[in-house]
Amino acid sequence: MHEYAFLIILFPLLGFLFNGLLGRFIKSEKLVGAIGSAAVGLSFLVGAGIFIELLGYDPEARSFMVPIFDWISTGSFHVQIAYQVDPLSLLMVLIVTGVGFLIHVYSIGYMHGDRGFWRFFTYLNLFIFAMLNLVLADNFLLMFLGWEGVGLCSYLLIGFWYDKKFPGVSITWTGDAGNKAFIVNRIGDFGFMLAMFLIFKEFGSLHFNTVFDAAQNYTPGYEPIFWITLLLFVGATGKSAQIPLFVWLPDAMAGPTPVSALIHAATMVTAGVYMVARCSVLFALSPDTMIIIAVIGALTAIVAASIGLVQNDIKKVLAYSTVSQLGYMFMAMGVGAFAVGIFHVMTHAFFKACLFLGSGSVIHAMHEEQDIRHMGGLKRVMPITYWTFLISSFAIAGFPPLSGFFSKDEILWRSFADGSLLLWLIGATAALFTAFYMFRMVSLTFEGKPRWGPDKHPHESPSTMTIPLIILAGLAAVGGFVGMPAFITEHNPFESWLAPVLDPAARILALPAHHETGLEIGLMLISVVVAIVGWYMGRTIYTRRFDIADRFVQSYRWLYSLLLNKYYVDEAYHTAIVDPVVKGSEKFLWLTFDVGVIDGIVNGSAKMTRALADVLKRIQTGVVQNYAAIIFFGILCILGLLFLG
Amino acid sequence: MLSINYYLILSAVLFTIGVVGVLTRRNAILIFMCIELMLNSVNLTLVAFSAYLGSVEGQVLVFFVMAVAAAEAAVGLAIVLALFRNHVTVNLDEINILKW
């Protein structure tokens, strides 16, 4: 079955080509949507088939290469279009295509009646195609192709409603938000490229297995590896919205909600996590980078969670929540718990996709209203959305036995055991914040009295939207059981599935085995308590005791506005970087350098040519006889040369 | 007996007169006639070589030159007519539109 892995890539490509080339001529939304969804669904089926096949093999034999063709071959530089099927990439394929399929189906309902319907599905299929290239690539360059491809699709889809206003710092239109995402990502991509150059310099190849096999002979702390991993991580901070490059993700909410669910929650933003896991051998060789990753991850988790506490836009809350959860994943990566990080990628994909789709359902019902202060009481009119949203909120808040509990708790435990108390404290605080803002949002949106105007007529969404919600909520509820901690099950099935890929890194790190089961259970209880406290506070304050929140805002106004304005990071970037660059480009690069020097050279050469031509054109008298005379002179010369010369 | 040089030099002289006429005269028809003169001087060379080498090719070529000259005369004079119709002159230094 694995030799058909190229089909996984092929189906979305075909869907993209079909909808992209013919979509505009197809009047039927059903056909366009069905083809777009089927392309992803078929990929999922192929992926599932390969998964079943791999289960039948020994863990060590679960890695296959599927070469397609030679891409670049010059000198000692060889790059193939080739796909690597192994437990890690296959897991990502299943997440991407599985969640992607559900979101495609959801989009049929959500995008109903949109004049860009076919365009939307074209982009979505292109995105899936690029994302699959990213996760299945067997070398850095092909991965980078996918990496850029998803960035492009992200840009296209953020600005999908390009004629819609979208307020923000130095942002007016949704297209500006797309630009912001694209440009911020560029900074990260630059790091990724530098890392690739260094890798080629150091190892002479971009092929994953070649590089990783060679790297296993290095001693930890070797300096070039530090730079390689640091630059790779810079790439990851761009794509996965970590400090200091997280600013694009909240503004990426300008895109349609399914896009936010698919790209900016479930799949693309986890590409950085996947990349770190894929290169775990390299990262394991550089303890310094690991510390940086853990610290950045923890900081991102707490900073984003704290911003999420006070946001009023339902999608903004989810966006900061995503940034925060991505911070958790990197924290796990930073302490060497690669499998746990990937585990959180998976569970997060389930519950965050469900939350985003649920918010989309709400926004749909509320006629594009996104401010949770103007909602309330929706529980009664849209029960399916409410229940799925609630389950996912419990999952992300870390209530046992939902999926988020297992993954988040594992991260916290590992950050305590292999990291430090400080990391754990930060993580636990962020968990408290998470529970709080999630239930603040749930309460404001679904509980209490309706606060919407009489012009709004909320209603439950159609079945194409609710069925994906139900499936995702189910996954969010039970998806965690595959990764139950070792003291409950004999061995953690999720970790042993990924072990063939991640073991080399684990061998290098040589982390001690943990047997402090009592401590682990104790920490687990603490985090359950934390989640319950967050839930209770969020629910109480925002259903009955609004006065507490108001008093808090009154007494800590500076803190409130600091959080509400996202620590003024956007403003700071704008003043420190964007403005100088823009002004400098305008005043110096454009008006001085371009107009003066570049145009001067170009226009000067044109003027010189013209001056020369003014002299030379005198030769062209226009009188035929002069031309004849010159021809005759030429004949004279030729004859002279032939006979007399 | 005459050597062939006599014919060749005569032909060269006639050709030169034709060339100088083409290059100096203004009247398009006269230039046209000078070209005919040049053609004829070449014809003379061809006939001379044909007779001195004992080969018919030269005379066949002259025959074709005459046919081409006839065609040229027809088209050339038609052009002169069209020119005159547009510019009301056949004076070539007044017709210098062929420039920048």
Next chain:
Amino acid sequence: MSGTLVLFTFLAIVAVASALLMVTRLNPITSAIYLVLNFISLAGLYLTLKAQFLAVIQIMVYAGAIMVLVLFVIMLLNLEDERALYDHIPWSKYLMFVLGAAFIVEMITITGLAGAPVISTMSPEAANIGTVEYIGMALYNSYLLPFEMTSILLLSAMIGAIVLAKKRFP
């Protein structure tokens, strides 16, 4: 001085003189008449070369057809005398004479008045070659294709002339 040389000298003088007169006349019609004279003298020269057929054709085609056409056009255009050739000659025209002089010097050097190897006697075949019969055999055997193509050339020239000389382009 043999009779041939006398004949040649006479015809050559007529040819050169008529050519010079043709180039220098102000009135195009006079020029055309001198050109006809030139053609006739050339026909005589062809006869000294024993090319009887071409001599006849020369008279018929050139002096007869082409020159009549030229005269026709001259009269159609009703051209006046050109302004005197000599008043206000631009310097570039003198350059043309220099070019012409250079050419004739070059030609004479090439043909070699000064003892270069030349063909001094006419081929004995010459009288035979010049006949209508001989040229006809050549034209209709070895040169049939070019001959037929000449007819197409003349046809297209005819059509071209008609199109060009029409009053208005459609």
